[in-house]
Amino acid sequence: MRQLLTTALLSLSLLSYAQDNRTTTELVMSMSQRSLVMPGYLTELKALIARQAYDFWKDGNVDPYVSHLNVYQALYEANKYLGYDSARNMTFNQVGVHSNAVTSVVYSADPYSYYSSSTDGKILKWDILNPTSIPETVYESKKIIQSIEMSNDGKVLMAIFYKEGLALIPTSKNSQEDIQVLEDPTPVQTATFLPGERKYLTVTKSGDLILKGFDAKSEQVGKTALKINELKVDEKDGTIYAGSDEGVLEAWEKPYEVKESPIDDIMENWRQQSYFGYKLGSFSINCLDISPDGNTLAIGRDRGDIVLWDIPNKNLIRIISGHQSTVTDIQFSPDGGLLLTTSRDGTARIWDLTDSRKLPIILDDHDDWVLTGSFDPTGTHVITGGGDEYVRRWPVDPAYLAFRICTLINRNLTKEEWNEFVGIDIPYAVTCPK
Structure with a gap:
């Protein structure tokens, strides 16, 4: 009986880990995509969402084979708009x-x-x-x-x-x-x-x-x-x-x-x-x-x-x-x-x-x-x-790219922005600590 209980608890633990992994992966991909499609004139918000997606990807239980490409592209596009030189029509890279x-x-x-x-x-x-x-x-x-x-x-x-x-x-x-x-x-x-x-x-x-x-x-x-x-x-x-x-x-x-x-x-x-x-x-x-x-x-x-x-x-x-x-x-x-x-x-x-x-x-x-x-x-x-x-x-x-965002932005996501783009069920965190 004890062995069956241990096996059942282990199975539940693995299932919970898999669910957490899937949930975080979906969140990272969703935030990366929302950053990518956000218009360039919302420069800081676009960059903060990309940076926060990166933080979840780096620190969370995320499937690396699915989301690393999305994370890189979102970070790049955010940096592109942050570093745009309108006088010479040149992006940062x-x-x-x-x-x-x-x-x-x-x-x-x-x-x-x-x-x-x-x-x-x-x-x-x-x-x-x-x-x-x-x-x-x-x-x-x-x-x-x-x-x-x-x-x-x-x-x-x-x-x-x-x-x-x-x-x-x-x-x-x-x-x-x-x-x-x-x-x-x-x-x-x-x-x-x-x-x-x-x-x-x-x-x-x-x-x-x-x-x-x-x-x-x-x-x-x-x-x-x-x-x-x-x-x-x-x-x-x-x-x-x-x-x-x-x-x-x-x-x-x-x-x-x-x-x-x-x-x-x-x-x-x-x-x-x-x-x-x-x-x-x-x-x-x-x-x-x-x-x-x-x-x-x-x-x-x-x-x-x-x-x-x-x-x-x-x-x-x-x-x-x-x-x-x-x-x-x-x-x-x-x-x-x-x-x-x-x-x-x-x-x-x-x-x-x-x-x-x-x-x-x-x-x-x-x-x-x-x-x-x-x-x-x-x-x-x-x-x-x-x-x-x-x-x-x-x-x-x-x-x-993630580091560069926080060197160029002097604010964080507001609570309202966090609730909209991250989720009300996820505890608020500072994206760019000073």
Whole structure:
């Protein structure tokens, strides 16, 4: 009898916990949605409801897989209206603007500045600590800049031009004594730096993989019959990965062996020692990144999904779906736990790779295609840019957005507002204690 009573009490306790969990989750989601739909002219009320929803989410028994996305979006929208600069028509995280589409963003060696490139032919350097300052123009050309990349030591930027070769650009006056701007006019499909070396790798229009030093000496290390959109070199062993328009992932392993990629019988030959090609489908592979531990290759495709590839075992891990259009850029966070993707669907997304059940954070305030994105060196913020000509900077942790609200508002919810937006059955609490 005692055992039955204990079991019954435990069951009631678990049921009560589940009900409390469900009730708090529904409250958080309801408050987040009410904050989102509240008009912007009710700025403070909109922000306080979002902040209180965050407090319930952070401190309560809430299902994390349901509500974290709603909480982030409500906090972001509230901060957007709190930080709006009507004179310059800029929101709080709108940190830069070009005169044409932003094609690429990369951080410098420190977390306080970053570079952006545009189809306007300019590369600008932005100071995060002084977001209203005029950016430094570090390079200007009449050519269309397809993308930029930073060398490992942070001393050289590579600008890849659309159909017109590339340029190597020193990032500071001190480094100009070491290297001048170097123009390589040979048209390329794409290019990348070789990690830890003063060399870069290009794919020519004819499909030759050419390794070049800054002194312009060159060596052919591979050949492909495919159209290559992205190159990535593994820091561990020097393996070259290439994403193709035809949906084939290609790789050349050291020692490199120069021969035509075996497209006709690709599935039979992909485990060769020096070369392999794996057909992932008919969708174009647009972007690649290698995880910090070197074990996973992230692949962004035209289909709008992300393929995670097991590097040591050369096989598929899983496919992540979510974007509604082409994935344009992809990057692991510095600790490898998160993945940033950008897309022509107008959003960037931050995926938690440690828990596949968790919905991604959706960053959706660009008014056009999002073409590029990058984590900062600390992993606490990301920057994005796209066809609307703006560069935006987003915090990864919603705690920053919640904290910012209470630094800008000098009041709390009134009792009447609490009763309406929280509930008369929930004890009143101060949202922003001073």
